[in-house]
Amino acid sequence: MSADETLSSKTIDTIRTLAIDAVEKANSGHPGAPMALAPAAYTLWSRFLRYDPDRPDWPNRDRFVLSNGHASMLLYALLHLSGVKEIGKDGRPTGKPAVSLDDIKNFRQLDSKTPGHPEYRHTTGVETTTGPLGQGCGNSVGMAIAAKWKAARFNRGSDTLFDSDVYVFCSDGDMMEGVASEAASLAGHLKLSNLCWIYDNNSVTIEGHTPLAFSEDVAERxxxxGWNTLHVADAEDCEAIAHAIETFQTSDDAPTLILLDSVIGFGAPDAGTSKLHSDAMGEEAVRATKRAYGWPEDAQFLVPDGVADHFHRTMAERVKPLTERWDSMLADWRTANPDLASAYDAMESGALPDGWESDLPSFTDSDDPVATRNAGGEVLVALAQKIPTLVGGAADLAPSTKTKLDFPGAGALEADSPGGRTMHFGIREHAMGAIANGMAVSGLRPFTATFLVFSDYMRPPMRLAALMEVPTLFIFTHDSIGVGEDGPTHQPVEQIAGLRAIPNMHVFRPADAHESREAWKVAVQQSRTPSTLIFSRQKLPILDEARDHAGEGVAKGAYILADAEGGDPDLILMATGSEVSLCLDARVELAKRGVKTRVVSMPCWSLFEQQDAAYREKVLPRTVTTRLAVEAASPLGWDRYTGPDGDILAMHGFGASGPAPDVQEKFGFTVDHVCKLASALVRQAEPA
Amino acid sequence: MSADETLSSKTIDTIRTLAIDAVEKANSGHPGAPMALAPAAYTLWSRFLRYDPDRPDWPNRDRFVLSNGHASMLLYALLHLSGVKEIGKDGRPTGKPAVSLDDIKNFRQLDSKTPGHPEYRHTTGVETTTGPLGQGCGNSVGMAIAAKWKAARFNRGSDTLFDSDVYVFCSDGDMMEGVASEAASLAGHLKLSNLCWIYDNNSVTIEGHTPLAFSEDVAERxxxxGWNTLHVADAEDCEAIAHAIETFQTSDDAPTLILLDSVIGFGAPDAGTSKLHSDAMGEEAVRATKRAYGWPEDAQFLVPDGVADHFHRTMAERVKPLTERWDSMLADWRTANPDLASAYDAMESGALPDGWESDLPSFTDSDDPVATRNAGGEVLVALAQKIPTLVGGAADLAPSTKTKLDFPGAGALEADSPGGRTMHFGIREHAMGAIANGMAVSGLRPFTATFLVFSDYMRPPMRLAALMEVPTLFIFTHDSIGVGEDGPTHQPVEQIAGLRAIPNMHVFRPADAHESREAWKVAVQQSRTPSTLIFSRQKLPILDEARDHAGEGVAKGAYILADAEGGDPDLILMATGSEVSLCLDARVELAKRGVKTRVVSMPCWSLFEQQDAAYREKVLPRTVTTRLAVEAASPLGWDRYTGPDGDILAMHGFGASGPAPDVQEKFGFTVDHVCKLASALVRQAEPA
Known part of the structure; x- marks a missing residue:
């Protein structure tokens, strides 16, 4: 063995023993996959990954995604041993390592850099949060789309600013999850030749051997x-792994799947069994394993001399010439392409371009009623003309969700037009969400669209957007029983409450065209919070009151849309979306009966909760306890605003198929019924 | 053309024109797929489907699933023309048709038998609710599993009580949805040779032609x-369709996919385009289409003489001999197998067998603390020994969720042991839910299991279980930040609120082993409501108080676990799950400080809401407004019980990776912190 071969072998075993020791110390974690995948990871990082450990934020770096996030120690060991430097919260290098040896000793401890699963924004070098299986695969498709999109948008002549590849390690679980299947199908359709999944084919899952539940021919699938598939029969064979990666790199027409036959927990006495999947191995097995590696069995967290230097050097020496060339290319390109350069800078900084809100549609009183899906769609198209990174589409529902970017030059994002703006996700809601998140961590401002009821299909990536603090824009139309004839399978009931429960997610349900525009404005200005924008299928009146107050009000989450006339209100009606205009009509009717009514529009609860107590008290004064909330959805959560003396007109079961007005009447969403409930509350509140 | 051929052709065109006319009258719906699929549907129903229109509840009938539920008019036309008889809500024939011509004229109208998407329990002959794409495919795998399970359990010698097939019509959308991919992979693994999917390969979706987003080789996938795949190149070619179905019937080692190339809206001027996907065609196009069929263009809802008789006759004459033979076989079999017969009767009636609760584990004070996942698992295994139809498993997490049925004779459900009791769903949560629902509509009592955070992966089938009113049992463990080291990706926060928002879903989060047993008892007694059972990973004390009161209390959803001593309470602490014992400890501490505290355990909100006002007032008296709710989850919904003077100790963001006690302390779930918040509330409430 040459000196370099010896060092390579030592580096691989260092990755393994760090994983073993960290899991052992934490008494928790997954040692088996890092032990099996260390040779492939080392080969990929040292020989192929265009990633400068000293500059982990290089824009054109290759991305590495550990979709089997439970193998997190593999990634932490790679980051530590290759000497990746930390980037601070302010975006500047801190001079510290991304992951120190102490961090590894604190694996899975509170507030360490080394949590149980890799967390985006928490540890430098983690390109996306993984753990929920299949999500990393979905993200990687978004990253590959983003890389090709940037290439199409920014590369000029021989100035190749963007040509990065995306490498993914994934597991049996990823192969079984539907979200990865959906993402793979779209990746094949888009011919993402910059995408390489390396499948850890270890035939072991938690319940035992995969033949218990998984016997398909993954390569054939x-x-x-439309993928190229390659097979590496021995995960210990670094040359075979390298050859497969080289083959991937020569492909220009399809993504590549490398099936890597591996032995989970390689080197351990119980290698190849589900015992090695989770949990610490125990002292005896650890010793035996280290002996098998030719490792000092008493050593813990041992990094032999030369290993870290070697690993860092193999990467830095290979990549630094690339980044240096890239820097000088960027400088020349800036001079030659000043307009592109400012778009590039906006993308990299995440800032909205100047004038982004200068040409948004304004809606006038004389306009006919308009569905908020149409109003929202108009605003989206206007925003997209100003914000070049706003890229996205629907899960085969663009005509219904009004989310097609149809201005000149927008175009479809397809295999032969990777710089297009409108994506066709197909009927793949789950992958759509995961792909959008992958685009978001790549610096784009992705949006997705489908019917609100199908938000259920994509909750896992919505949660991850909130957890990762990326501002993905989730559009949902067909917001309630107002859907009408399609019936209860297509009428959301519990979805709004379920989405409001997600931390760090703004859920907007605008009442009319004005509120739709204002909701969009708040949403696109978020940099750390994803937004859910919920629009109606049915037409809604354009409200004078919203024209006057929505500009300030929507940003505060809730506001007085129309106040009681002639003194303090007897009653507060509060609502969102299509039920707001119902409440306004009821207010007029109640006034005739002498009931002084305030109408509060509450398009975004989470923003209202962020306001100070004085504002919240102003909108919902504690003295006015006669309150009625109206929302054609689950009542869950409304008690916070109605209080014990109030009432809630909501959906207590599923909807029904019929013309929307009939359905709304059946469930009591009429002016008459609102007035009846309101009057009963007012009577109840009168002194006996 | 022979007379029969003429009638066949007429029947096919009647199906088409009924669909066209119904959509036209409703001015809403999807005419194109019924027009394309009428020949295949007619061929399947008239020549192959073992389904007696006069007896649509025959236990061994073949199942027909319209996974592309938006094509509902196809199914309604089939039910009408073949003369399927209605079964009433009491399970007895009503003498009326399942779908009358008037029902078809009322397509998509409120309270009609013909809602926009087919609804289980609403229209006789609808075997499962479809519309959300992919779900019907998932259900069908559960139906095929159930058919083979019943065959293994009940067939004896030549007495073949069960040998039914499951036929599915599905669309591009179904092929793209991950849930169908997952289900297909498991169906191949289980070699479900009784399952046939007929894929309407029309190359058209809502956004346009499938090449926009879908270019995979479905057959190769x-x-x-592990499926057999067949190709029918022309959806008008009934003989080719028949031949493909015959080929399916001869297969005994794998499920079959028939790719049927079709023209959406066959016969219409815009046939083969997305215009035919949704919406009414308009009068002119309707006339042109009818002319193309050789149909009287002025006629509407025309059923030519002889068509209905012909269709009914082809099915009845073929199937009645089968059902008659089956009835006499059943009678003989009953005599020969009295034990099996009583199990069969219990399954068919849905009743629990006598003595089902006689041997449930009782937990004693002297037992060490036990995680509710372990306690719940013990109860599950005990129940399964008494209830033979309790069949299910985990998404590769049986060891973690404690859901393996490991008693003698239980066995795994695999291709070569289709009568087993423990299923290995693989890492396919979404399909797991959909498959379980298919088993439920087949008369089994399925259960599923995974971590609570992954309930997000399976919300669509959970919603459908609630909507279909089938009592699927959804087990979730690892219920909170108590998960510890796995960190925020694996720590549920918003899931409990999101599940509570689903109508007709009981969500149980038991506080200890006693409550776990009682929750299971309530759950298995449901016949029309699915249950979500949420258990802890971490150990929890076994509560004396629960031993005494949980029996009555859990069934009421919330109850007084420990009351204030010496008079009315100053404070009510309320909690679920692991936070209940925290509140009990805090109560003792608060008593030392002179605060008289009631602790209310609230394991199931929906059951509590069903109690009368007197009971609810008894548990949470309006006079005691000093209340603190404690739940390591989203606060959404708790205000209903705490009121404006109360407080909520909950999670306002995502969790963190670390040992569980550290994480719980970080987020304030300690006795000290509960006491501090409680004391502040009590002070606040004191008269100034």
Whole structure:
């Protein structure tokens, strides 16, 4: 063995023993996959990954995604041993390592850099949060789309600013999850030749051997998706791994799947069994394993001399010439392409371009009623003309969700037009969300669209957007029983409450065209919070009151849309979306009966909760306890605003198929019924 | 053309024109798929489907699933023309048709038998609710599993009580949805030779032609799953369709996919385009289409003489001999197998067998603390020994969720042991839910299991279980930040609120082993409501108080676990799950400080809401407004019980990776912190 070969072998075993020791110390974690994948990871990082450990934020770096996030120690060991430097919260290098040896000793401890699963924004070098299986695969498709999009948008002549590849390690679980299947199908369709999934084919899952539940021919399935597939029969064979990666790099027409036959917990006495999947191995097995590696069995967290230097050097020496060339290319390109350069800078900084809100549609009183899906769609198209990174589409529902970017030059994002703006996700809601998140961590401002009821299909990536603090824009139309004839399978009831429960997620349900515009404005200005924008299928009146107050009000989450006339209100009606205009009509009717009514529009609860106590008290004064909330959805959560003396007109079961007005009447969403409930509350509140 | 051929052709065109006319009258719906699929549907129903229109509840009938539920008019036309008889809500024939011509004229109208998407329990002959794409495919796998399970359990010698097939019509959308991919992979693994999917390969979706987003080789993908694949190049060619179905019937080692190339809206001027996907065609196009069929263009809802008789006759004459033979076989079998017969009767009636609760584990004070996942698992295994139809498993987490049925004779449900009791769903949560629902509509009592955070992956089938009113049992463990080291990706926060928002879903989060047993008892007694059972990973004390009161209390959803001593309470602490014992400890501490505290355990909100006002007032008296709710989850919904003077100790963001006690302390779930918040509330409430 040459000196370099010896060092390579030592580096691989260092990755393994760090994983073993960290899991052992934490008494928790997953040692088996890092032990199996260390050779492939080392080969990829040292020989192929265009990633400068000293500059982990280089824009054109290759991305590495550990979709089997439970193998987090693999990634932490790689980051530590290759000497990746930390980037601080302010975006500047801190001079510290991304992951120190102490961090590894604190694996899975509170507030360490090394949580149980890799967390985006928490540890430098973690390109996306993984753990929920299949999500990393979905993200990687978004990253590959983003890389090709940036290449199409920014590369000029021989100035190749963007040509990065995306490498993914994934597991049996990823192969089984539907979200990864959906993402793989779309990746094949888009011919993402910059995408390489390396599948850890270890035939072991938590319940035992995969033949218990998984006997498909994965390669054949992926060929069906239009992928190139390669097979490496021995995960210890670094040359075979390298050869497979080289083959991937020569491909220009399809993504690549490398099936890597591996032995989970390689080197351990119980290698190849589900015992090695989770949990610490125990002292005896650890010693035996280290002996098998030719490792000092008493050593813990040992990094032999030369290993870290070697690993860092293999990467830095290979990549630094690339980044230096890239820097000088960027400088020349800036001079030659000043307009592109400012778009590039806006993308990299995440800032909205100047004038982004200068040409938004304004709606006038004389306009006919308009569905908020249409109003929202108009605003989206106007925003997209100003914000070049706003890229996205629907899960085969663009005509219904009004989310097609149809201005000149927008175009479709397809295999032969990777710089297009409108994406066709297909009927793949789950992958749509995961792909959008991958685009978001790549610096784009992705949006997705489908019917609100199908938000259920994509909750996992919505949660991850909130957890990762990326501002993905989730559009949902067909917001309630107002859907009408399609019936209860298509009428959301519990979805709004379920989405409001997600931390760090703004959920907007605008009442009319004005509120739709204002909701969009708040949403696109978020940099750390995803937004859910919920629009109606049915037409809604354009409200004078919203014209006057929505500009300030929507940003505060809730506001007085129309106040009681002639003194303090007897009653507060509060609502969102299509039920706001119902409340306004009821207010007029109640006034005739002598009931002084305030109408509060509450398009975004989470923003209202962020206001100070004085504002909240102003909108919902504690003295006015006669309150009625109206929302054609689950009542869950409304008690916070109605209090014990109030009432809630909501959906207590599923909807029904019929013309929307009939359905709304059946469930009591009429002016008459609102007035009846309101009058009963007012009577109840009168002194006996 | 022979007379029969003429009638066949007429029947096919009647199906088409009924669909056209119904959509036209409703001015809403999807005419194109019924027009394309009428020949295949007619061929399947008239020549192959073992389904007696006069007896649509025959236990061994073949199942027909319209996974592309938006094509509902196809199914309604089939039910009408073949003369399927209605079964009433009491399970007895009403003498009326399942779908009358008037029902078809009332397509998509409120309270009609013909809602926009087919609804289980609403229209006789609808085997499962479809519309959300992919779900019907998932259900069908559960139906096929159930058919083979019943065959293994009940068939004896030549007495073949069960040998039914499951036929599915599905669309591009179904092929793209991950849930169908997951289900197909498991169906191939289980070699479900009684399952046939007929894929309407029309190359058109809502956004346009499928090449926009879908270019995979579906057949190759399915071969990868281990399916047989067949291709019918012309959906008008009934003989080719028949031949493909015959080929399916001869297969005994794998499920079958028939790719049926079709023209959406066959016969219409815009046939083969997305215009035919949704919406009414308009009068002119309707006339042109009818002319193309050789149909009287002025006629509406025309059923030519002889068509209905012909269709009914082809099915009845073929199937009645089968059902008659089956009835006499059943009678003989009953005599020969009295034990099996009583199990069969219990399954068919849905009743629990006598003595089902006689041997449930009782937990004693002297037992060490036990995680509710372990306690719940013990109860599950005990129940399963008494209830033979309790069949299910986990998404590769049986060891963690404690859901393996490990008693003698239980066995795994695999291709070569289709009568087993423990299923290995693989890492396919979404399909797991959909498959379980398919088993539920087949008369089994399925259960599923995974971590609570991954309930997000399976919300669509959970919603459908609630909507279909089937009592699927959804087990979730690892219920909170108590998960510890796995960190925020694995720590549920918003899931409990999101599940509570689903109508007709009981969500149980038991506080200890006693409550776990009682929750299970309530759950298995449901016949029309699915249950979500949420258990802890971490150990929890076994509560004396629960031993005494949980029996009555859990069934009421919330109850007084420990009351204030020496008079009315100054404070009510309320909690669920692991936070209940925290509140009990805080109560003792608060008593030392002179605060008289009631602790209310609230394991199931929906059951509490069903109690009368007197009971609810008894548990949470309006006079005691000093209240603190404690739940390591989103606060959404708790205000209903705490009121404006109360407080909520909950999670306002995502969790963190670390040992569980550290994480719980970080977020304030300690006795000290509960006491501090409680004391502040009590002070606040004191008269100034």
């Amino acid at each position: 992926f060929r069906g998706y | 399915f071969r990868g799953y």
